[in-house]
Amino acid sequence: MAVRLPPRAIIREVGLRDGLQSITTVLPTERKKQWLRDAVAAGQTEIEVGSFVPPKLMPQLADTAELLAYAKTLPGLSASVLVPNLKGAERALEGDADLMLLPLSASHAHSLANLRKTPDEVVAELGRIRAARDASGRKTLIEGGVGTAFGCTIQGEVKTSEVLRLMQALLDAGADRVSLADTVGYADPYAVSTLFEQALKLAGDRFCCGHFHDTRGLALANSFAALQLGVTRFDASLAGIGGCPHAPGASGNTSTEDLAFMLSSMKVDSGIHLPKLLALRAQVAGWLEGEQTHGALWRAGLPKTFAASAAQ
Amino acid sequence: MAVRLPPRAIIREVGLRDGLQSITTVLPTERKKQWLRDAVAAGQTEIEVGSFVPPKLMPQLADTAELLAYAKTLPGLSASVLVPNLKGAERALEGDADLMLLPLSASHAHSLANLRKTPDEVVAELGRIRAARDASGRKTLIEGGVGTAFGCTIQGEVKTSEVLRLMQALLDAGADRVSLADTVGYADPYAVSTLFEQALKLAGDRFCCGHFHDTRGLALANSFAALQLGVTRFDASLAGIGGCPHAPGASGNTSTEDLAFMLSSMKVDSGIHLPKLLALRAQVAGWLEGEQTHGALWRAGLPKTFAASAAQ
Numbered sequence: 001m002a003v004r005l006p007p008r009a010i011i012r013e014v015g016l017r018d019g020l021q022s023i024t025t026v027l028p029t030e031r032k033k034q035w036l037r038d039a040v041a042a043g044q045t046e047i048e049v050g051s052f053v054p055p056k057l058m059p060q061l062a063d064t065a066e067l068l069a070y071a072k073t074l075p076g077l078s079a080s081v082l083v084p085n086l087k088g089a090e091r092a093l094e095g096d097a098d099l100m101l102l103p104l105s106a107s108h109a110h111s112l113a114n115l116r117k118t119p120d121e122v123v124a125e126l127g128r129i130r131a132a133r134d135a136s137g138r139k140t141l142i143e144g145g146v147g148t149a150f151g152c153t154i155q156g157e158v159k160t161s162e163v164l165r166l167m168q169a170l171l172d173a174g175a176d177r178v179s180l181a182d183t184v185g186y187a188d189p190y191a192v193s194t195l196f197e198q199a200l201k202l203a204g205d206r207f208c209c210g211h212f213h214d215t216r217g218l219a220l221a222n223s224f225a226a227l228q229l230g231v232t233r234f235d236a237s238l239a240g241i242g243g244c245p246h247a248p249g250a251s252g253n254t255s256t257e258d259l260a261f262m263l264s265s266m267k268v269d270s271g272i273h274l275p276k277l278l279a280l281r282a283q284v285a286g287w288l289e290g291e292q293t294h295g296a297l298w299r300a301g302l303p304k305t306f307a308a309s310a311a312q
Numbered sequence: 313m314a315v316r317l318p319p320r321a322i323i324r325e326v327g328l329r330d331g332l333q334s335i336t337t338v339l340p341t342e343r344k345k346q347w348l349r350d351a352v353a354a355g356q357t358e359i360e361v362g363s364f365v366p367p368k369l370m371p372q373l374a375d376t377a378e379l380l381a382y383a384k385t386l387p388g389l390s391a392s393v394l395v396p397n398l399k400g401a402e403r404a405l406e407g408d409a410d411l412m413l414l415p416l417s418a419s420h421a422h423s424l425a426n427l428r429k430t431p432d433e434v435v436a437e438l439g440r441i442r443a444a445r446d447a448s449g450r451k452t453l454i455e456g457g458v459g460t461a462f463g464c465t466i467q468g469e470v471k472t473s474e475v476l477r478l479m480q481a482l483l484d485a486g487a488d489r490v491s492l493a494d495t496v497g498y499a500d501p502y503a504v505s506t507l508f509e510q511a512l513k514l515a516g517d518r519f520c521c522g523h524f525h526d527t528r529g530l531a532l533a534n535s536f537a538a539l540q541l542g543v544t545r546f547d548a549s550l551a552g553i554g555g556c557p558h559a560p561g562a563s564g565n566t567s568t569e570d571l572a573f574m575l576s577s578m579k580v581d582s583g584i585h586l587p588k589l590l591a592l593r594a595q596v597a598g599w600l601e602g603e604q605t606h607g608a609l610w611r612a613g614l615p616k617t618f619a620a621s622a623a624q
Binding site: 001002003005151152153156157184185186188189190191193194197214215216217218220221223224225228229251255258261262265266267295296297299300303304305 | 313314315317463464465468469496497498500501502503505506509526527528529530532533535536537540541563567570573574577578579607608609611612615616617
C-alpha cells in the first residue's frame, strides 16, 4: 500500500541556534535579524532564535535576548529559545518567548558530559521551570526535548524504555510538549518509525517534533518515516549547518531547504516559498564563507516539473 | 503504525557503468577488475560491469567484454550489462551475461535526444532482443528499464499512465523483468510509493528494481519508500558517482555504501560487509582523484552502536 501523508507540516528553523552554535563564525546581530526577517518573508513560522546559555560558553549566541525581542515584532512568527536550566528559562519568560525548549539527554553519559546533570535532575529542573512559568503569568510553552534518543557517541546504546520513561517524566513534571532528537545522527528510518510510534502512543498530540541530523545521509528518510506516522513538526537548519562535534566533516542538521523541497514535492504544505528560501540560503552561506554548508537542492535547483504554483 | 520491511534486499552495483560513464577519468581495466574482485569480497552479488555501446561514444566502457568475461570467473557474482540495442544484446549474449538491461525513456523527448528512438521503437527492439536470446540458447535475463519515470529535464512532466503502458509493453514484448529509474533525480518518496505500488500491481514479481539518483538528496528516502512496498533490489553506485550531466555539481546515483548502511542499520540483510565496502570506497575514490564523489557514511564512519556482528 502506498503511504498516506498529512496535508501540512511545519519546519522549525534551528539554524540560528543549533546551526550557529556549532561553527566558529560569529554572525553579527544585524545579519541574524535579516535572516529572521527573510525567513518569515519566505513563509517560515517557527524559529528557534537562540539559547540562553552563559555568553562566555557560547559567544555566538550572546545576543539571544535582543533577537528574541526582535522576533516578537515579526508578524506571524513563533519565536522559541533553548534554555539549559531555570536561569535560562527566567530569561525566556522575561523576553516572553513563545516557547522554550529544555534539552535532556537520554544517554546518562552524554547528559553528564554536556549538561553536568543526570537526566532525572533535568526532569526536576523542568518542574521548577513549570512553576516559574505558571507564576510568571506568561503563556510561554515548555517543550522537553529528549536527545540522544537513538544512541550516543559516548555511551553507545540508549534503551528505548529509558527514552520513553524520561519522556513520560517530562510530561509528568509539567512539560506542555515533548520531542525526540537524534542528537548524534544514529537514527535510521525504521528506528524512527518504531520509536516515534511508541512516543505518539505515550504522548499523543503532546508529542510535537522530530529533530534529525544528517550525519549519515538519513535525515530526509528519517523525516519521511516520522511524517508517515503523522508527525508534523521537524527541526531543520538552513544550509544544513549544525553540530556534530564528534564527527568532523559530517553533515549537521536536516537541511531546511531540502526538507522543504521534499515536503513541497509530496504536496505536504509547509507554507514555505522555495525560491525565496533558496535566496536566503545563498545569502546565509555567503555570510558563513569558509564554514561547511550542506544540502543538495541548492546545487541542483528546482526540477522543471516543479509547478510555478507550488513555488508561489 | 510502524513500517514493515523485507528481511533481505540486494544492492546492484552500477558504479562501473552508470558511475564511470559520467566522469572523464578512464579507469584502467586492471583497476576495474580489482574493483569487481573487492566488491565480491565485500559481499556484493550483482554488478553491472559495463555497457555495450560503441567505444567511440563511451571510451570509458570500451573494455566491457573483457570485464564481463572476468566477472564470470568470480564465484557467486551475477554480472549484468547495459545494452542500447540488438547489436549490444548480441555482444551480451556472446559474453554470456547473466542479465542485460535495455533502457527505455518514458519521456519521448528524452528518448529521442538520448537514444534517437521513440519509446515504442525501443519496445520493438526488446522484442528482437528476446528473439535473439531465445535463439541463442543463453540464459541471459532481459530487463526492460523504464527511465525518466518521475519526470524529465527536457520534457518536464512524464505521465504515470505512459510509464505503466511502456512497462506493460516491455513485458508483452518479452522482457523477463522490468524496473523503474528516476534518471534525472525528480522523484520524492511519496511519488515512489504511489508509482511503485502501481508497478507492482502490474508486473508482480517481474518488477525487480528501483534506480534512484541523489540529485536533490532524496535517494535514500526514495529507497526506503520502495522498500516498504516490498521492493528488494536497488541500483546504487559506490561513492555515489554517476550521471546527472544536466545538473552540474549535483550528486549522482544512490551511494552504495550509504544505502548498505541504511539497510544494515534497519536489519535488512544485504549481505554486504560494511568495513570492507568502505575500504573499497576509499580505494576507488583515490583512483578517481579530482572527480566529485558523494555520500555521507565515509566521512562520519560507522556508529558506535553498530554491532560488530552486523559488520562481519
